[in-house]
Amino acid sequence: MGEHRPLFEFVDLPREEPEKQAITVRTHEFSEIYRSFKQPGIKEQSERCISCGNPYCQWKCPVHNYIPEWLALAAEGKYIEAAELSHQTNSLPEVCGRVCPQDRLCEQACTLNNDFGAVTIGQVEKFITDNAFEQGWKPDLSNVEKQPYKVAVVGAGPAGLACADVLIRNGVQVTVFDRYPEIGGLLTFGIPEFKLEKEVMARRRKIFSEMGIEFRLNTEIGKDVSYDELESEFDKVFLGMGAYKAVDGSLEEGQSQGVYRALDFLIGNTNHLHQYGINDRPFINLKGQDVVVLGGGDTAMDCVRTAIRQGAKSVRCVYRKDEESMPGSRKEYKHALEEGIEYIWFQQAEKIIRDDSNKVTGLQCRNTKTQEQTEIDCDAVIVAYGFRAEQVAWLENTQLEYRDNDTVLTSEDNGYRTAQKNIYAGGDMVRGADLVVTAIAEGRAAAESICEDLGVIT
Ligand SMILES: Cc1cc2nc3c(=O)[nH]c(=O)nc-3n(C[C@H](O)[C@H](O)[C@H](O)COP(=O)(O)OP(=O)(O)OC[C@H]3O[C@@H](n4cnc5c(N)ncnc54)[C@H](O)[C@@H]3O)c2cc1C
Ligand code: SF4
CATH class of the missing domain: 1.10.1060.10 (Alpha-helical ferredoxin)
Structure with missing residues (x-):
């Protein structure tokens, strides 16, 4: 060539x-x-x-x-x-x-x-x-031999979808459950459309369905279907449930008017634009407001750029260190700069300032270098300090083991098998909030272990 x-x-x-x-x-x-x-x-x-x-x-x-x-x-x-x-x-x-x-x-x-x-x-x-x-190309599975095994995948995010993809290509029957009405996890409900248009995942759902993956959406395991039911219907279970516990900014975010959590803002916006029917995340409209976003990661960049598109009067990103130390992608930081976002470095948010009617009027911060107290005028604050994994009640009676940060204990070394026989796990719930591609890598590796344990050759 x-x-x-x-x-x-x-x-x-x-x-x-x-x-x-x-x-x-x-x-x-x-x-x-x-x-x-x-x-x-x-x-x-x-x-x-x-x-x-x-x-x-x-x-x-x-x-x-x-x-x-x-x-x-x-x-x-x-x-x-x-x-x-x-x-x-x-x-x-x-x-x-x-x-x-x-x-x-x-x-x-x-x-x-x-x-x-x-x-x-x-x-x-x-x-x-x-x-x-x-051009009409689709993965061709016509030569795949069907296996007599059934696997349940909990979570239709990148980890769960990657696991299902490898399983179905090896002839294993797979059913993917998700509490949301569309597949993708954070690809659909977290990451905004200026990075990834929703049609991309809708097209994938069609392709995966045609490959034979069954999706049971609007179905929350632990609420609509119990773990015992999963265990009795399926040979193996893969958990790819993500990490959704917001890191607390101690600013009463999510509980008081004008101070919001990043994912509430982003999911509410996507749901508003696409009418997915998600009821627990109302639309937060920042049109005409002076907005401050706290944090320096990818989620903060997505929030500032969503606020701009909603027609916010001004959008500032407040971060406790400098530009070099920002954990998110350089590319997305630059896109945000191009779109008119102002950055305020070396500031740690301490307190929301409100007027007599309880409306947000500003944010009290401390300069992390000089320790001086500063104030930033604003109408709304979004806290984007990241996400943590959390243990769920419906898995309490299993032998699953967790690290101190509540991520499920498993790794590449043991092929993403957990301490509970027949349960495998991958993605953000194993490594903590990370990346789409690492979630895909873990879902695929777990599927290979599942095939190995079922005696299916990959
Ligand atoms: C705002 C934002 C922007 C990001 N931007 C990027 C980026 O630009 N690039 C990048 O690489 N990464 C980005 N990430 C990170 C990336 O999205 C995640 O690392 C990745 O989606 C993790 O995949 P996952 O499959 O582990 O979990 P998720 O994508 O979180 O999927 C988990 C799924 O499990 C479902 N679920 C949970 N519990 C249950 C249950 N009990 N029953 C049924 N279903 C359940 C959830 O509804 C969800 O659909 C971003 C994250 C956020 C929040
Ligand atoms: S890291 Fe890998 S999956 Fe991600 S863009 Fe590069 S080649 Fe593609």
């Missing part, structure tokens, strides 16, 4: 990303900000890969994608072959291409990164699958 490709393409052709929607448009709409790559762009950017022989990108990618190989196929316009190959290691490549922090993962590790600019791996990954689907 390589012999037809120009050898030093990466010198003459700079790294490029697809065009972004104009700021004036994108700050008013909940649509993905990147336009799709055009065909010559995909070919040229894929050709920049030098097949360096030691693909650090592949090792840094948590699912160890065959990146140089599918870049070579994309360079030749063989998108269906590239999609086949990328699905061998990744259950949701079109999602990872959109939301992975490539600047910390594959693209950071690219040999060209320091001197010439990394190959645009994420955007090519997204294009390959989108294009293959547009």
Whole structure:
């Protein structure tokens, strides 16, 4: 394949990303900000890969994608072959291409990164699958032999979906339960549409259903279906229930007018836009308000950018350290800057300031370097300090073991098997709030263990 490709393409052709929607448009709409790559762009950017022989990108990618190989196929316009190959290691490549922090993962590790600019791996990954689907391609399971085993997956987030994907490709019957009305977990209800449009997951649901995965949505395990019922109906159970306990900012967030929790704000907004019928997260409308978001991670970036799109008068992000220390993706930080978000560094929020009618008028902070007290005028505060896993009552009678931070005790070393026979777990409930691609990696690894334990060859 390589012999037809120009050898030093990466010198003459700079790294490029697809065009972004104009700021004036994108700050008013909940649509993905990147336009799709055009065909010559995909070919040229894929050709920049030098097949360096030691693909650090592949090792840094948590699912160890065959990146140089599918870049070579994309360079030749063989998108269906590239999609086949990328699905061998990744259950949701079109999602990872959109939301992975490539600047910390594959693209950071690219040999060209320091001197010439990394190959645009994420955007090519997204294009390959989108294009293959547009051409009518679907995973072909016609040669898969059906197995007499049934597995229940609790949670239709990336961990659960990846587990189900590998199981069904090995002929194991799989039923995915979720308390929400659509699959995706945080992909659908947490991550806003300017990063990942909802149609992407709706299309995936159709593909997965056609592959034979059964979805029982609007079904909460522990409430609508008991653990005993799961145990009696299924041979094995995979838990991919995520991490949803908000880290407390001690600002009465979620309990008083004008001070909100990040996920309440984001889920309420998605539900409002798409009418999913989720009743426990009312719409929080910040139009015309001076908004302050607390935190420096991906969730904080999603909140500031959602507030801008709702028509907030001003949006500031308050963080206790500096720009360098922010834990979230650089890419998303820059997008937020472009969209007019102001950052206030080295400030720790201490107290909400209210007027006589109890309306929020400001935030009292402490400068973490000088210890001076400061005040920021605002009408609304969103606390985005992150999420923790939590133990649930309906698993109390199992032998599951937990770490001190309430994550389920299991790991790659034991193939995501837990201390309870027949229960496997992965994703945020095992590693704490993390990434889509790490949840996918764990769901897939757990499915392989399940197949091994059932005696199904993978
Ligand atoms: C606002 C926000 C933005 C993010 N942005 C990014 C990003 O840009 N890039 C990135 O890589 N990561 C991002 N993340 C992190 C990423 O979304 C998570 O790490 C990932 O979704 C975890 O996957 P999971 O499958 O473990 O859990 P989830 O995605 O949380 O899925 C768990 C599912 O389990 C269901 N469930 C829970 N309990 C039950 C029950 N009892 N019965 C039935 N169903 C149940 C839930 O409804 C949910 O659908 C973001 C997270 C947030 C909150
Ligand atoms: S899954 Fe994520 S880390 Fe891996 S190649 Fe794709 S974008 Fe990069």
